Amino acid sequence: MKTHAFLCLAAACAAVVCPASAAFSVKDVPAEGHLDILEDGRLVGRYMYGRDKSSKALDFDTAKTYLHVFDAEGKETITKGAGGELPHHRGIFIGWNKLTVDGKADDLWHMKGSEQLHQKFVDEKVDATGASITSLVTWKGKSGATLLEERRTMTFRKAPAPAYLLVDFSSTLTAAGGEVRLEGDPEHAGLQFRPANEVERAKTRFLFNSTEYRSLDDICFYLRNDPCLTCTLLY
Numbered sequence: 001m002k003t004h005a006f007l008c009l010a011a012a013c014a015a016v017v018c019p020a021s022a023a024f025s026v027k028d029v030p031a032e033g034h035l036d037i038l039e040d041g042r043l044v045g046r047y048m049y050g051r052d053k054s055s056k057a058l059d060f061d062t063a064k065t066y067l068h069v070f071d072a073e074g075k076e077t078i079t080k081g082a083g084g085e086l087p088h089h090r091g092i093f094i095g096w097n098k099l100t101v102d103g104k105a106d107d108l109w110h111m112k113g114s115e116q117l118h119q120k121f122v123d124e125k126v127d128a129t130g131a132s133i134t135s136l137v138t139w140k141g142k143s144g145a146t147l148l149e150e151r152r153t154m155t156f157r158k159a160p161a162p163a164y165l166l167v168d169f170s171s172t173l174t175a176a177g178g179e180v181r182l183e184g185d186p187e188h189a190g191l192q193f194r195p196a197n198e199v200e201r202a203k204t205r206f207l208f209n210s211t212e213y214r215s216l217d218d219i220c221f222y223l224r225n226d227p228c229l230t231c232t233l234l235y
Contacts, residue, residue, distance in 0.1 A: 024131035024156065026124060033062070035121070037131050037156050042074035044165050045156055048081075048091070049118035049135060063111040065118050065137055066090035067154055072164045080194040089194040094171055096190070098183040099139075099147065101175070106141035109188050113142030122151070130157035139173075146176040 027036045033050015036043055046068040052058040061082035068077045068091045079091035088110045095116075097109035106114050116137050123134035132155040139148040155168040169191060173182075183189065195204070 023128045043070045064116045066093040080196050084197040092193050094191045096182045096184045097188040100181045102178040115140050149174045
């Protein structure tokens with residue numbers, strides 16, 4: 001009888017405690033080229049890292065790594081994927097259209113013959129309050145030479161109401177060799193967020209540091225000649 005009572009109590013505690021201690025989780029799906037971030041089983045983010053050169057279209061579609069964010073129900077992405085208007089725009093991504101090494105220029109924005117290659121995940125942290133993943137990414141120019149090595153960390157946490165998700169994006173870039181310059185105008189350089197084509201722009205509010213802006217173009221995450229970048233977004 002004592003054993004039976006103990007087991008019942010343990011089951012009752014597990015039913016209450018376990019969900020709270022495992023609220024966030026990650027699921028890597030290498031066969032499909034992405035890693036999912038979930039909160040209580042609900043999709044909140046998807047890191048797109050797959051590379052496919054089997055066709056010209058797929059080569060372009062997978063030339064850069066980027067992050068998708070899902071809606072509050074975890075059913076649809078609110079960020080842009082491949083194709084559609086301005087096909088080089090993808091979710092939350094980072095790049096420069098004027099990246100030079102020792103005076104030789106490459107376009108790591110429109111991905112004109114260049115690429116960002118995910119090599120491996122070097123860190124992963126998951127607990128009841130959030131999840132964090134770090135991807136090692138190699139930036140290659142049109143010649144095939146490695147220009148930069150990047151450590152990209154994306155962290156997901158619960159957000160205060162009325163938001164449902166807080167996303168931190170941190171990128172550390174290291175030159176592979178030579179003098180590197182990261183340049184471009186505000187709309188073609190640094191860390192950028194691109195909403196899905198289906199988003200109704202006229203009904204969308206853009207907030208940055210508690211200040212409301214008229215459009216996303218007014219919020220430019222513009223980085224020049226600085227190897228470190230950190231940004232926090234609320235959804």
